[in-house]
Structure formats: C-alpha cells, structure tokens
Amino acid sequence: MVKKIAFICVIMAAVTGNTFAAEEPVRVAIARDVTSTYLMVKGSFEVRDMDNNRLVYKGRNLKKSLIGLSDNRISFPYLKKGVSGRLQITPLSGGYVSVNKRSYRGKINLIALDGRLLVVNELGLEDYLRxxxxxxxxxxxxxxxxxxxxxxxxxxxxxxxxxxxxxxxxxxxxxxxxxxxxxxxxxxxxxxxxxxxxxxxxxxxxxxxxxxxxxxxxxxxxxxxxxxxxxxxxxxxxxxxxxxDSPHFRWQAKIDLGQMKDKLVKKGFSIVDISGVEITRLSASGRVSALKIQGENAGIEITAKDFRQALGPDVIRSLNFTIRVISGIAYIDGLGWGHxxxxxxxxxxxxxxxxxxxxxxxxxxxxxxxxxxxx
Ligand SMILES: [Zn+2]
Structure with missing residues (x-):
C-alpha cells in the first residue's frame, strides 16, 4: 500500500511538473522570544510532541486560545500541563492555523526556549514564497x-x-x-x-x-x-x-547629536558628548564605509554599517550619504534605500x-x- 501511494505521488509530480526538491519545507520564525501567543485552528488538526513525534491530540476547530508556558513546557488546550516543550500542530484536509489573527499554510511549531516561546511556521518552499x-x-x-x-x-x-x-x-x-x-x-x-x-x-x-x-x-x-x-x-x-525614477532615490535625516550619542552608547560604543562627525572612508561604489565620531575627549572610528544599525536602518536609509554638523545637529543627505x-x-x-x-x-x-x- 505504501509503495502504491509513493508511486501515485511520483506520477502526480510528473504530471504537474513538480519536483520534490522544490517542495522541501522551510521553517519561518513568526514570533520569537514571546511569553504567549493567540492560536486558532480552522478544520481538523492534530498535535504531536516534536520530541518523539507522538500524537497527543486530534480535534477539530480550535477556537481562539491563548498559548503560554508553564515550567518551560507548552500549555495547550485539552492537554494536561507539561506534556512537552515542543508541540507541532498540523491542519488536516484543507484547514489552517492562525497565529495572532494571521492565518498560515502548513504546520505551526510551538517551542519553549529558556522560558520564552518561539513560534515557527513550517511549510513548503513554494507556499512560503507566495x-x-x-x-x-x-x-x-x-x-x-x-x-x-x-x-x-x-x-x-x-x-x-x-x-x-x-x-x-x-x-x-x-x-x-x-x-x-x-x-x-x-x-x-x-x-x-x-x-x-x-x-x-x-x-x-x-x-x-x-x-x-x-x-x-x-x-x-x-x-x-x-x-x-x-x-x-x-x-x-x-x-x-x-x-x-524611484520614489526612494533621495532621502534626508536630521539627528540631534545628543540622541546620536544615546543610540551609539546603547549599541555598546563608548563615546561622551559628540562634537563632530566625519566620513573617513568610502567604498569603491562611493558609499560610506567608515566614520569618525568625535567626542569630548576622544573619538571613535565606526563602520558605516554599525552606524546605520545603531541609528536605525529606516533613519539612515542607505550608506550613500553626506553628513554636516551645524549647531549640535547632524544633517544627512542620502541616496537610495537599502544595503x-x-x-x-x-x-x-x-x-x-x-x-x-x-x-x-x-x-x-x-x-x-x-x-x-x-x-
Ligand atoms: Zn538601481
């Protein structure tokens, strides 16, 4: 029987032009480091313990439920506490799972990690791309x-x-x-x-x-x-x-030097009272590669990549920019959006x-x- 099913699958793949490689699963983290999440299932579904693939529950239409943790184990409706730290929900025959009101194709993995919850959507590559x-x-x-x-x-x-x-x-x-x-x-x-x-x-x-x-x-x-x-x-x-003609061809940003210092310190850079910012190196494409941030007593050299990350990628939209400091404020003129x-x-x-x-x-x-x- 198993052989027959496998044979039918091969025929189906040949007819539709599918390849098995293209259908390989991908696992996408859709919520990380959270304490709980809302879950809803439409249609029939089963729940398995991912540690041993054991079926722990089979049901239909789970209404919106808050999934949390108890002693680093998943608390799931209908299951007694502490069944597993890793549960997989698989919708059957056309059903789907919603996580925090958003519906997903494929399976949902609930994983307890150091007292926090990781939610992963496991689905076929082509469905992921959709x-x-x-x-x-x-x-x-x-x-x-x-x-x-x-x-x-x-x-x-x-x-x-x-x-x-x-x-x-x-x-x-x-x-x-x-x-x-x-x-x-x-x-x-x-x-x-x-x-x-x-x-x-x-x-x-x-x-x-x-x-x-x-x-x-x-x-x-x-x-x-x-x-x-x-x-x-x-x-x-x-x-x-x-x-x-891109709407993102030019951008501008204005940042108070005090705020800039706070953001750099938050990222672990050691700087006191910024007095000036200077571009020290450009890449071959003309983008900023490194900057010198002048502080009260000493300056620091920082890569443009770290600078963008610290100030926020949506503030410093690209590394193609010039910077001027006037009266404690940095005026930045940039080109393009993205790395x-x-x-x-x-x-x-x-x-x-x-x-x-x-x-x-x-x-x-x-x-x-x-x-x-x-x-
Ligand atoms: Zn372009």
Missing amino acids: GVISNEVAHYWPMEALKAQAIIARTYALYQKQFTKNKYFDLTSDVYSQVYGGRPAQRWRTNRAVDLTRAKVLTFQGNLFPTYYHATCAGKTEDSLELWKIDLASLKGVVCGFCA GVGLCQWGMYKMARNGYKHAQILEYYFPQSKLVARK
Whole structure:
C-alpha cells in the first residue's frame, strides 16, 4: 500500500511538473522570544510532541486560545500541563492555523526556549514564497519583475537553509531575511510569478549564493565584500541606470547629536558628548564605509554599517550619504534605500517596464550567475 501511494505521488509530480526538491519545507520564525501567543485552528488538526513525534491530540476547530508556558513546557488546550516543550500542530484536509489573527499554510511549531516561546511556521518552499513576494514588491508590478523577484527570494531562502540544519528555524519573517506575511499576503499575480518560475534558482559555479536585494541603489550596487565579506563575482556591484525614477532615490535625516550619542552608547560604543562627525572612508561604489565620531575627549572610528544599525536602518536609509554638523545637529543627505548589494528592485521594475525579461534582469544584477531549475 505504501509503495502504491509513493508511486501515485511520483506520477502526480510528473504530471504537474513538480519536483520534490522544490517542495522541501522551510521553517519561518513568526514570533520569537514571546511569553504567549493567540492560536486558532480552522478544520481538523492534530498535535504531536516534536520530541518523539507522538500524537497527543486530534480535534477539530480550535477556537481562539491563548498559548503560554508553564515550567518551560507548552500549555495547550485539552492537554494536561507539561506534556512537552515542543508541540507541532498540523491542519488536516484543507484547514489552517492562525497565529495572532494571521492565518498560515502548513504546520505551526510551538517551542519553549529558556522560558520564552518561539513560534515557527513550517511549510513548503513554494507556499512560503507566495507569502513573501507581495511584501517585497508591489503585486501590480510587471510580471517579468515579479518573476525575477520570485527567483531571488527562492534562491535566498534555499541558500540560508543550508546553514540551519541544527536550528529550530531557517528564516525569520522580517526584513532581516525576507518579509513573510502568511496567507493574507498572497496575491493572484505574485502567486502566478511563483508558479511560473517554479523550482528556478540562480547559481554561481553550480552553487546557490545569497541573492541579496534592496529597494534602490541610486546608481551603483555595492560589492558584498564591503558589508559581509562575501567575495563573489556575481556580487561585485554593477552600474545601474534604471532606478532614477524611484520614489526612494533621495532621502534626508536630521539627528540631534545628543540622541546620536544615546543610540551609539546603547549599541555598546563608548563615546561622551559628540562634537563632530566625519566620513573617513568610502567604498569603491562611493558609499560610506567608515566614520569618525568625535567626542569630548576622544573619538571613535565606526563602520558605516554599525552606524546605520545603531541609528536605525529606516533613519539612515542607505550608506550613500553626506553628513554636516551645524549647531549640535547632524544633517544627512542620502541616496537610495537599502544595503545596495545585489539586485536593485526599482531598477528591476524599470527594466521590466522597458521590456527586459526576468532572465536578462537577473543576468544584469548578478553577472556570471546561471538560471537553473532545481532537480
Ligand atoms: Zn538601481
């Protein structure tokens, strides 16, 4: 019987063109370091103890319930306290789980970690991408742009997954990996882009690589060696003449030096009363690489990456900026939005509008990469 089911699965895969590799699961952390979470299940579901895969509960339609911890174990309705520190909820036959009012495809893992709760959504890669693309670009963008975005999001997820085998999750649901919004984030056109590029990824010399992307480069993309010490021909940076119309081409920020000091101190830098800020080094692409922050008695040298992180990535939108200090206030004029490495999304948009195909867009921003279908 088991053999027969396996055989039918193979036939199904052949008919639909699916590959098993493309359906491999990804685990996305959707809530971290929380004390409790609201959970709701629509339809039939089962709950398993993840430590031994034992079925501990089977039911239907769980109404909104607060899930918390008791002695570092999950408290789940209908289960007596202290069953397990790791529970997996699997919806059956088309049901779904909602976490904090947001519904998700696939399974939900509840994990007790040092007295806090970690909530992970485990689902197929392609379903994950359906919850990502419309959060990363507008769903009404040209289809060739959406397809390029689907391919780099898929590649990025699979690349990251190589390093998380012994962890509880592969990706987070925020800007630090890719913004993932579960079922409500799905749109017809972005789903279509995922389907049309099914299993397609970018490789460099036969290997997956981190296909970074950002909103707007404002003229030139950055060498990944500058930010993450990744020396790769496909991530060396290119001239981009396509994002001049981006709404994120220019930005400005105004920061009081007292506030700047507080934010730097909070990140562990030792500085007293800032009197001046000076750019000391630029990268080859013209972005700020390092700064000197002059304090009352001594100054500190800080990388631009740390400076941006300390002040907030939405305040210092990119590392392409100039800075002037006048009467205790830093005035910053910048260009572009994001780290600048890899694909420029507004450049991608314009290229697609100008008739370029997704393969050409990817070739442009990731030179020497190869577009392949994963087997
Ligand atoms: Zn650009």
